[in-house]
Amino acid sequence: MNFVMERSNETRIERANQAKKKRNRLIITINLILLSAIALTVILSYNIRQEQSGATLPKLTTLNSKQPDSLVPSDDHKQASTKDQNKGQDQKKDPQLPAAKGDKSPSQDSKIATDATAAALQKTKIVYLTFDDGPNQYTDQILNILSKNDIHATFFMIGSQLQDEKSSVERLIHEGHYPGLHSMSHNYNQLYKSGSSEHFIQEFKQEQALLYKLTGVKSSLIRAPYGSAPQIGYNFRTDIFEAGFKMWDWTVDSKDWSYEGKPDKVVQQVKRQIHRKQEVILMHEKKQTVQALPQIIAYLQHQGYSFAVYKPDHHVVVNFGKDSRL
Ligand SMILES: [Zn+2]
Structure with missing residues (x-):
């Protein structure tokens, strides 16, 4: 059973x-x-x-x-x-x-x-090379390297040097680079000590007019000497905006000015900081920067970056205050 x-x-x-x-x-x-x-x-x-x-x-x-x-x-x-x-x-x-x-x-x-x-997707990685404190004896060497690599860059030039290096400024514009403004004096005390924007804006307007007189180009992109933070606050930025300027800081600081005779350090510094889809690299017109530049370019190319130059019609906001008006 x-x-x-x-x-x-x-x-x-x-x-x-x-x-x-x-x-x-x-x-x-x-x-x-x-x-x-x-x-x-x-x-x-x-x-x-x-x-x-x-x-x-x-x-x-x-x-x-x-x-x-x-x-x-x-x-x-x-x-x-x-x-x-x-x-x-x-x-x-x-x-x-x-x-x-x-x-x-x-x-x-x-x-x-x-x-x-x-x-x-890789191609959407964009890098802007920017060179401050020229024009000077290194401008032509930088332009030669850029030209050899078919790259355009953005230059933030000091107004008091424009006249003496007029041919370099003309060449730079002629070859498709963007002439940005970096004040007349680059003097910290004169630009910021009063706390008011008045002298700052006056210097940039003066430089804008001088560049226009020398080259026929009206530039509206400024870079505040020493960067916009901490010396430039909200009200100061409002004045810059109302004066009709756009303002760029940076995302990568090559610290090239501090590495005299050590171009490898400049390259290392850039490599260490590069990771965003859009980077704006701060460099200066210095000897060690000229020496480091070919390696920096090769590295960025290897990382899949496309090189871009500032275009007023395609403005992007790059300032420490994340101020969308600038
Ligand atoms: Zn500077």
Whole structure:
């Protein structure tokens, strides 16, 4: 009797197990079908996008416009994007590469998509090189290095030096760099000691007029000598804003002025601080900076940065007070 009951129990359990297994198999099959459908949709929509854009890589401009912080489709940046798209077209011509084939396998497609997206995202890293306290005897050497690397930079020049180095200032503007203002005197006491913005603004207006007289360019971007913090507070900034200026500080301080005869230290300092998607590097027109510059540029290129120059039409806010008016 017990034996019969045990048998029938076993049979019930066996049947239940079999039913369970069947259910599981059915669920797995349905899941697999769903996953395949999703994968197919993704692949198809990617192909359609590619055909619409006419390029093998996703359009970088589209990606950039989605980034609220990345401003700057500067000329340099646009050049980088164009180069990338050309790369894509080259791939199309090469029959060896999967991108050119009509019969792409899903794994090839997803790999291309991943590579392209990674490359595009990397390209959104932007760095602005800025050089303060010129123009002087090093300006032309800096311009030579920049020109050799096809890079444009932003210069914050001292007004009292403009006249003597007029040819360097003209060259700088002619070669596509931005001439920023850095006060007439660069004198801390004169600029800040009173606590009022009056003399500060007067110096910058004077320099703005002088640069205009010498070159015909009206610059509105200033950099406060010694940086805007802590000497420039909210009311001071309001006055700067109302005078029609924009003001830049920096995100990376190369401390180059303190490393006389030690260009390696300058390079190290920059390497240590670089990590943001958008960096503004403070440098000065000094001998050690000229010596360090090629290595700094090579490092930034290796890190995937695109070099940008300040453009008034694509202004980005870079000041210690995070004041969006400036
Ligand atoms: Zn300075």
